Amino acid sequence: MTPNWDIHPEMVTHTRVIDLKTGHPYRDPSPKFMENWEWSAGRSTDEIGAYLAYALQILKNAGFTCEGITTPGGFGNKVLPELSQGTLQAVRSVYAAEVPHYFRHLYDTGDRSVAPRVENATGLETDDPQCVVSVIGCTGDWTGGWDCTTPEGADRFITEDLQAGRMVEVITRGEPAMMVCHWTGIYWSGQELGFQVFQNVVRRLHERFDNLLWMKLSELSRYWAAKELTRIEHAGTTINFTAPYACPNFTIQVTTREKAVPAWKVGDKVLPLKKVTKRLQLVSGTWCREGDTVIVCFDVPRGKSTIEFAA
Template structure:
C-alpha cells in the first residue's frame, strides 16, 4: 500500500539522504494548531522505555552471529571467544526478567529475530532444540512479555541476507549481503518492504503481532526515506498496523532532540490517515553490549545521587528517555551483568523522579503522531477547544489558558501528578486536561 506522498517529494528527500543522515526525514503534512493550546507529554509526565535488541527465542544470537560477521569482515572479529559462549539464553532467564519488569512497571520493546543467525526459523524448527521447547519459548514471549513489551523483528537473521523467493541465504557473504551493513544501499522502498514483510510474516505465523520494526546495525542508514516508507508498507500489509514505527537511531550525548520523528504524514482529513514514526534511543549500550564487553555501568545512565547521567539530562528536558541495550549483554553469558545494571538504574530512576511514565514504543509513537497531527482550534468566545484527530489517543494531555474557565465533563484533581484520562487540574497560568481523545472531531467545552 503506497503512501499518499508525491513521487517528487519522495525523490527529493531520497537525493538529500546521502548528504546528511537527518535530511532523509520526510515530515509530510502538518495541521494548524492554535498557539494558545499546548500539547503536553502524556499525563504531563516524561515517557521512559527500554529498547532490547538482539533477543529471540532460545538462541544466544551473537554466539552464532560472530563467525558470520568474521567472514564478511576478515580480521575484525578474531578476538571474540565466541566458542566458549553458551548456545542458549534460557527461558528461565526470560521469566526472571519478565517478573522483574512487571513488578517495577517497566515497559519497552523486545526484539524477536525470526531466523536467528540462520540457525533456524521460529515458525518451523530450531535445530538443537525440540519442537516442544520452541513452542514453550514462543508462548512465554506471548504471555509474559507482550502485555508490556512491543515485539519487533530485527530484520530476518541479523546476519546474512535471505533470498525471499527461496528462503535461503544468498551465497555471497560480504557486507553487501549482510543485514548489518550495505544491502539496503540503492534499493527501492518496495524491495526493502518485501524483505521486512518476510520477517514480519514469520512472527505472524507464530502469533506475535508487531506494529514496528528494529533495524540491525547499519541496516537502512543510507536509505532513510526508503526505510521509512518500507516500514509503513510492510507493517500495514502484514499486520494492518495503524501507526507503524521503527527504531534505527540513538543519540547518547549532546543536545540533539531525542523526541520521536513523525514522518510521511498524509491524508489527515481522510478515513485512512498515514504516517510512520521514527522512535529514537537516548543512551548507548552501557550495560554489557551485544558482545559481552565490560560495561560502563549504572552511573552512565543515572548516578547514585540522581543528579547526573544521560537519563537525567533527557528527563530534565522533558523528552522521552529511552534506554538502548542488547539481550545478550543483559544475560552476559549467564553472569547477568547487564540485568544487574538495569535493576540498579530503574531503582535510581524511581527514587529520583516522581513523574515518569513507562510506555511501550508503540504507545510513544501513537502519542507523538496524535500530538503533531491533530488539528486544534480554540474559540475563546465560545469557550471551546475543537480537536480534529486522525488517530485516537488514550492519554491526550493539553494545557489551555487558565482564563478559559472550568472544563465540563472532567473531574478536578489537585496536582498534575494525579492526572489520568478524564481529569484536569489548575496551575498558576494554565489549566491541564487529560482525556481519551477519539479519532475524528471532538470538542471540549468550558464554563466560567
Template sequence: MNANYHTRRNFVKQAALAGTGIIVGTDRSLFPASSFAENVIVLNPKDQVPISFIIDDSTALVNMAYFGIPQFQEVFPDQYKQDWRQLPQEIPDDFVREFRDYCQAHGVKGKYSIVPYPACTGWVDRFIPGWSKNELQESLKLVRETMQPDWDIHPEMISHTRVIDIKTGRPYPQADEQYMENWGWSQNKSADELGEYLAYALNVLKNAELSCEGVTTPGGFGGQNKENLAQGTLSAVREVYQGVDVAHYFRDLYTEPGESVAPLVKYPADLHGNDPKCVVSVIGCTGDWFGGWDGLTPGSVDQFITADLSKGRMVEVIDSGEPAIMVCHWPGIYYNGEKKGFKIFQEVVSRLEQKYGILNWMKNSEIARYWAAKEHTEIKFDGKKVSLYAPFAADHFTLQINSRKVNEPLLQTQGQQVRLEKVKSKQQLTSGSYYQQDERLVVCIDLQKGNSELLIS
C-alpha cells in the same frame, strides 16, 4: 484488503508525489507545527516525560551473540575476535520470566525484538534445531501472553546476520559485507524492495501469532537509506497487519547532549480521509551501557544516572522534556548467566524512581502514536471551548489551556459527554482528569479519532 489500501509500489509512488503534504528528511526544521490554537499547548502525556526501554537482539531461546559472532567473523575477521565459544547457546525462558516479573513490578515498558530466523539457526514460526517444538512454542507463548501487553514486539530484520533471498528462504551464498543485514545490502535498495523484505520478516512473526506495529533495524541496516526505510516500514506493517495507522521503527540513537531525540513523524497521508496513516522514527537516547551486544563488556550505572542523582544521560534527556528511551542488547542483559546487565538496569530504575518518583513508562508504539497525534491534531479555541480534529487517536492526550476556567471541563465526543475529575497535581493526572494552577488549566483525555470538544466555560 479494504478499498483504501494501496499496494506497496503504489504507496511509494504516491508518497513521492504528495509534495508539501509529505515530510521527508531528518531536518526537524522541515516539520510543520501542529495546528495549535493560541493559548493551547500540547504537553507530554499526563504532563510527564515518557520513558521506554528498547531491547535488541532478543528472540526465542537463541543467544544471538553465540550464533552471530562466527558469521560476523567470516566477513570481518580483524574486527570480530570475540571467543564466541565461551558464550551460552541459550538465553533461557526462566530469565525472561525473572526479567518480566521485575518489569511488571516497576511498570517498565518498551520494545522487545523477536528475530524471525535468528542467525539462520531456524524459524520461530516452525522449529529451531537444538530445541524441541514444545520448548519453542512455550517460549513464544511466554512472550505472547506475558511480554506483549507491555512490550512492542519487533522483527529485527530476518536473520540479523546473512541477507535472506526471500524467493527461496535461503541465505544468499555470498558471505561478504554486501550480503549481511547489518551492513551493505540495504543501503541502495528502493522503498519497495525494503518493504518486501520487511514484510517477509513480519509475516514470520504473524505466523507465530505475535502482533507488530513496527520493526527494528540491525546494526547499520538502512543507515544511508533512511527515507526508503521509512516508506518501506509503513507499507510493510500496513500490508501484514492491516488496520495499523501509525507504524514505527527503531533505527537511530543519539548519546550526545544537544541532539534532539524527539520522535520523527514521517509520511503522513490522508489525514482528512478514511485512511489516515504515518510512520514514526523512534529514537534512543543512550548507548548500550549495560552489558554489550555480545555479553562480554559490563557497563556502568553512572552513565545513565549518577549515585547522587544529579547527572547522567537519562537525567539530561528527562530534564529536557523529550522521551528518554534507553537501549540495550539481550545477551548483555543476561550476561552469560551472570545477569550483570540486568543488575545495572535494576539500579538505573531504582535511581530514576528516587529522583523522579512515578515514571511514565510507555511502549514505543504508544510514544509514536502520541507524537503523531501531537503533530497532526487540529486545535481551535474560542475562549469557551477547545475544538479538536484528530486523524490519530492517543491515550492520555494532555493539553495546557491558558485561561481562567468558569466551569469544570466537559469532554464531548461521539455524542457523549464526560465531566472531568479535578486532581491536585500532575502526579495524579490521568485520562479524564484535570488540574488548575492560576490561569494554567491542564487537561488529560483519551483523544478519540475524529472530532471532539472540550467545554471549559
C-alpha cells in the same frame, strides 16, 4: 511478556541476506549481502518494504503482534527515506497497524533532539490516515552489549547522587528518554549483570523524578503521532480537536479564566471530567488548575471532539 513489551524483527537473520524467492541466503557472503552492512544501500522503497514484510510475516506466523521494526547494524542508513516509507508499507500490509514505527537512530551524547519523528503523514482527515514514527534511543548499549562485554554501569545513565548521566540530561529537557540494550547483555550468560544495572538505573530514576511514565515504543509512537498530527483549533472558550488517531491519556494545557471548568464533548455526548488537586494525579478523564492554567487529560477519540470551558 508481550503486554509490557513490543516485539520487533531485527530483520530476518541480522547478518546474511535471504533471497525472498528461495528462502535461502544468497551465496555471496560479502558485506554486499549482509543485512547489517551494505545490502540496503541503493534499494528502492518496494525492495526494502518487501524484505521487512518477509521478516514481519515470520513473527506473525509465530503468533506475535508487531507494530514496528528494529534495524540491524547499518541497515537502511544510506536509504533513510526508503526505510521510512518501506516500514510504513510493510507493517501496514502484514499487521494493519495504524501507527507503524521503527528504531534506527540513537544519539547518546549532546543536545541533538531524541524526540520521536513523525514521518510520511498523509490522508489525515480521511478514513485512511497514514504515518510512520521513528523512535530514537538516547543511551549507548551500556548494560553489556550484544557480546556480553563488561557493563559500563548505572552511572552512565544516572549517577549515584542522581544529578547527572544521560537519562537525567534528556528527562530534564523534557524529551522521552529511550534506553537501549541487548537481551544478551541483560541476561549476561545467566549472571544477569545487565539486568542488575537496569534495576539500579530504574531505582535511581524514581528517586530523582516523581513524574515518570513508562511506555512501550508502540504507545510512545501513537502518542507522538497524536501530538503532532491532531488539528487543534481554539475558538473563544472552546477547543476543537480533529484527531487522525485515537490516543489514551492525551493531555493539553491551556490558559483560562480563573473559574473556568472544562467539559469534554464527543458529538452530543458530554463525558465526565473529574477535578484533581495537582498534575501528578492526572489520569484520563481528569483535570487540574494551576493559577490561570488548566491541564486536561482525556482519551482523545479518532475524529472530532471538543473541550469547552464554562464559568
